[in-house]
Amino acid sequence: MTRPPGGFAPREPPTLAGTSPKTLAERILSRQSGRDVRAGDLVIVPVSRVMVHDSVADAVMAGMRDLGRDRVWDPSKVGVFIDHAAPAPTPVVADSHRAVREWVRTQGIATFYDAGEGVCHQIMVEEGYCEPGTVIVGTDSHSNTYGAVGAFGAGMGGTDIAVAVALGRTWLRVPESLKVTFAGRLREGITWKDAIMRVVREIGTDGARYACVEFHGAGALPQGDRITLAGMTTEMGAKAGLVVGTPEAPDWLFPDAGASYAREVTIDLQTLEPQIAVPPRVDQVVDVSAAVGQPVDIVFLGSCTNGRLVDMRQAASVLRGRRIDPRVRLEVVPASRRQLELAMADGTLAALSAAGAVIGSSGCGPCLGRTGGVLAGEEICLSTANRNYRGRMGSPDASIYLASPYVAAVAALTGVIDDPRAYLEASDAELDALVERRRAERPDRGAASSRSGDRSAELALAAAPLRFAYQAEVDD
Amino acid sequence: MSRAWVFGDDLDTDQMVPGRYAPFMVGQDRFHTYAFCDARPGFAKEVRPGDILVGGENLGCGSSREYAVLALKRLGVGGIVAKSFARIFFRNCINLGIPVLESADAVDLVKDGDEVSLDATAGVLGAPGGDIRLRPLPPFAKEILDAGGVIAFLREHGDFPRVGL
Structure with a gap:
């Protein structure tokens, strides 16, 4: 039997006669x-x-x-x-x-x-x-x-x-x-x-x-x-x-x-909107509109979740030759040497570096807070990785928002969370104006960043995770 | 009698031992001294052998790090009772010989600091308000636990348990 064209379609008869349909x-x-x-x-x-x-x-x-x-x-x-x-x-x-x-x-x-x-x-x-x-x-x-x-x-x-x-x-x-x-x-x-x-x-x-x-x-x-x-x-x-x-x-x-x-x-x-996971829960998720203007101090683009060429390209497509906000650091860690070399070959990595990104060696990077750009107390991070637990990326007093590479690039460019679509659609002049406006609106976090400005508590209420009472057999 | 340490829902392994204090970051002899250092400062110093952790849903979620369980074992934690356990954490506890038992009620009936006693074989947590019945372990897991963990079981039997297959 051959697979139907265009990806998945349910198979009709089970392979073994007399057995029940299988996941x-x-x-x-x-x-x-x-x-x-x-x-x-x-x-x-x-x-x-x-x-x-x-x-x-x-x-x-x-x-x-x-x-x-x-x-x-x-x-x-x-x-x-x-x-x-x-x-x-x-x-x-x-x-x-x-x-x-x-x-x-x-x-x-x-x-x-x-x-x-x-x-x-x-x-x-x-x-x-x-x-x-x-x-x-x-x-x-x-x-x-x-x-x-x-x-x-x-x-x-x-x-x-x-x-x-x-x-x-x-x-x-x-x-x-x-x-x-x-x-x-x-x-x-x-x-x-x-x-x-x-x-x-x-x-x-x-x-x-x-x-x-x-x-x-x-x-x-x-x-x-x-x-x-x-x-x-x-x-x-x-x-x-x-x-x-x-x-x-x-x-x-x-x-x-x-x-x-x-x-x-x-x-x-x-109808899907850009999604933002609010610290410290991965399932505490809001549409980006709820989190617009949330300031960030550091952006991490990488991990097994979002450290590939496509992710780096998406970020570069937002930055479009601009420098990131001087109050923000951007760390880019390709997920593998292959992805690193692909991004070098097509100029993506050069574009990210020119924008002010620090390029880390391929690996897990700061995703789990052990090496390469761990977070200081009370810093606010926007990460493309997969976890935002307390203390995950360094100090337990830091906050970690999770999002897509597009949102990450916008955060690096402006210093705040925003809907990336406006940046992708904007003309060059509109982009510059938009970036200038967002930077000007960003709450001052000062040299020693303070907790003020982190809206995670308020956004957590907005997220109200939809908990699903799935009853499973205990044991693996 | 032992002390109950009560936690809420979704207690992740990053809270038990943060990644920056992994054994390979700080050494095999020290990592357990950082158990709950952020989530419950003082835990590693105050916990006594035989003490029981009591939690809510999804206890042990997140990273697969077995050293979170090993830290609890080093500190002598005598068992963990929760509404539910994350799967890797559950396996790690069974494999290292820490009883993990489910109870829908314990987290509401037991207060932090209560004197409790766990009878893992009978499936009972003795608490100030009375005995709390715990859900029995599946036989496969129980055989491993009764042997003191999966290493001990395999050394004795040479293969996995045959019950429940």
Whole structure:
């Protein structure tokens, strides 16, 4: 059977006669466990690959030792990445990186990406390490990202990963699935980051707990946009996020028509507005109109969520040769060396640098507050990454707003949050006038930034997260 | 008796141990001393072995960092009772041998600082207002927990539990 043209369409007859219609998660875990399983069943499945990064590699190594295992089960199937605090910011980290390199060498692991190569998830997907329809586990909660190409990617802790690299297997409870359908087309100036933030707004930070989020209507998107979608399912508590109907997927990899979903959500792209997540919750989301004028001190463009060429291009298209507001810093961290080189080759990086951006080496950057531009107390950050928890990017007294690369560029240009569409549509003269007006309106934050001006408390009330009482079986 | 430490909903692992105090940032011997340093200053000094954390929905959400759980284990936390747990955190606790049990009521019935006693086997949290029944653990998780964690289980049995499959 061949896949219908134009992306996803439900498959008619289930592959196995006499079995009930399956979600994509049920199909993958049935195939991998060799049993006909459905949501709620417990399975032990082989993993096609295991991802380990620098942040918790020590726990994986310790777990192996405690298990009494000297060797990983298959060194060709383990990928190791130094990205979470890279290049090393302190001697302690440098020592732990050294221990990781030594481990990689003694285990004979060929898939090793050292500091500066990029974020593990970006490399795992773009370099083809994620085989669609298989199970991949990683030491990072955003391992859900591998669902961008139809792999069942799940994040786990160091001990679970130690067990997986020792045995080549893991255990999972087959998750229920939530079906998210995107309808219509995005308007100019709106991105898939806005779309997924709208989904998080709807479902909440625990609305997909223990579940798989299955995306329909996104299979034909560029791979990078699918990474943005799948990776952020973590922020809804999901075990996995799977994009249906991707070009990478084999023919068998489709949910059945009539599969059973715990919840179905449709997002109307046609009416979608730029979205802003208000600190300190990812699901505390407002349309940009509510947050217009919110001053920012620092802008971070990067991460596995939004650190690709397309994201950097979007930012450059807003800046259009202008310098950023002198009261604001802009940090750009490409998600991988490949993305860095693409952005160098087409002039995007030069444009961002000319605008005043600091260009960081590829990796996680300041997303998790360990290296490269951590936040001072009471600073206000606009980030394109995926988390805005208290203390996430440095000081616990800093505030982090999340948004798209377009909104990030506007914030860097003007010092405030604003709707990016006006900037994209403006003539050169209109753009200059608009920027001048917004800069003049920006509340003075002074040299030592003060809390005054952060409207997160007021905006939090406006956001009123739509909490969804999803009843899941406890346990993974 | 042990003390109850009560938290609200969506207590994320960045609150338990901020990323900047990860073991690979500050060393294996120190990271646990930063447990809840922002969210509940003084916790790491005051917590006593056997103390119980009580929380609301989605406890342990966010980063997969197992060292958040390891910090609690180092400090001797005897168990965690919450309305619900984030999935990676739940696995990490089972794997490291910390009882994690669900209760819809405990977070409302127990006050911070209350004297409590947890009987994980019976599934009961003894509190000043009376015993609170906790939801039993799935058998697969219980076998791992009873062995003291997944490493101990695998060392003894060589493979995952066979119950519930």
